[in-house]
Amino acid sequence: MIGSRRIWTAVLPAAVIIALAVAGPVFAPHAVDHGIGISFQRPEGNAWLGGDRLGRDVWSQLLRGGWGLLLLAATIAVLVTGLAAVLGSVAALRPRAGGWIERAADLFMLLPPVLAILLFMLSWPESGSTGLVAVAVIAGTPYSARVFAAAATGVARSGFIEAAQARGERLSYLVFRELLPNLRETLLTQLGLRFVEAMYLVSTAAFLRLPATLGDANWAVMVRENASGILLNPAAVLAPALAIGLLAVSVNSAVVAFGRGRRSA
Structure with a gap:
């Protein structure tokens, strides 16, 4: 029972991030090129993560930008x-x-x-x-x-x-x-x-x-294009960078935990 709980604890973060990458485009509130305001607009209202260098919604791009990298x-x-x-x-x-x-x-x-x-x-x-x-x-x-x-x-x-x-x-x-x-x-x-x-x-x-x-909406390109405005809207750079790191580390941890669980079983 404890072993299974540990496995699920390790698998859950990976499952959440993978679900975000796979199903994100369906739930993105805006299209990739949809403008919400000025360049590097601060997070406010419906723009949870603010805007990028072209004033596009960072949250929508984050939801749409993980699938290609993951696949x-x-x-x-x-x-x-x-x-x-x-x-x-x-x-x-x-x-x-x-x-x-x-x-x-x-x-x-x-x-x-x-x-x-x-x-x-x-x-x-x-x-x-x-x-x-x-x-x-x-x-x-x-x-x-x-x-x-x-x-x-x-x-x-x-x-x-x-x-x-x-x-x-x-x-x-x-x-x-x-x-x-x-x-x-x-x-x-x-x-x-x-x-x-x-x-x-x-x-x-x-x-x-x-x-x-x-394409132009993946997480790595978001980091590159928005690096110049990291002081204006840090979320435009930190959010996709954090998503890449969390996806890699969480999947690795989940796979290793599952392998150890199978061995102990």
Whole structure:
């Protein structure tokens, strides 16, 4: 009972912020380009968070600006975690293939993900969000694969894995039916950490206006455009910045808490 209460305590903040990002556009009182007054108008009346640099409602933009960031970050986190889990498991089960996987991981780890995104997106800006996801997955998978390989090595030497190998089971069976179910906590922990990293990468790219398909109303662009008026209306900058940070941290905490709860159960 206490364990379940702790899990829900950790999950609730993430659920609230995710609901805000997903359902926010439905409840936004104004359109993105709807003006409510002067530039950087102070919070008052129906304008709970005041206005931005163009006099638009910050609250409406906040409700509309999280969905794109959340979707891209979640997609990157799931793809990186899934691919890294498979590669790490193969490396643990097949030492010869594992050597090649580790060398390739070391090579890709030399290029920082932010630099890789900058180089690719500036060279092929028409790739949009698809290009951003592809580069983030390629750049983020190697390190996570090393983590999974280290975690899977001990499990791969267990008796039930050796018994399955003696029965002549295929590699895919060993990975998906025997090994990965015993790496559940590592999977969930890495998923949370990859989501935090993905939010950082996506927010940085959006801040620099690299994936044009994200539009002008996302939280990262709000921070960039309204930074000049932070002393006039701090909410125009602090609200989206706080939303980005809370989303990343709360989702990570919820995933980790859920993984620990499953282990204790």
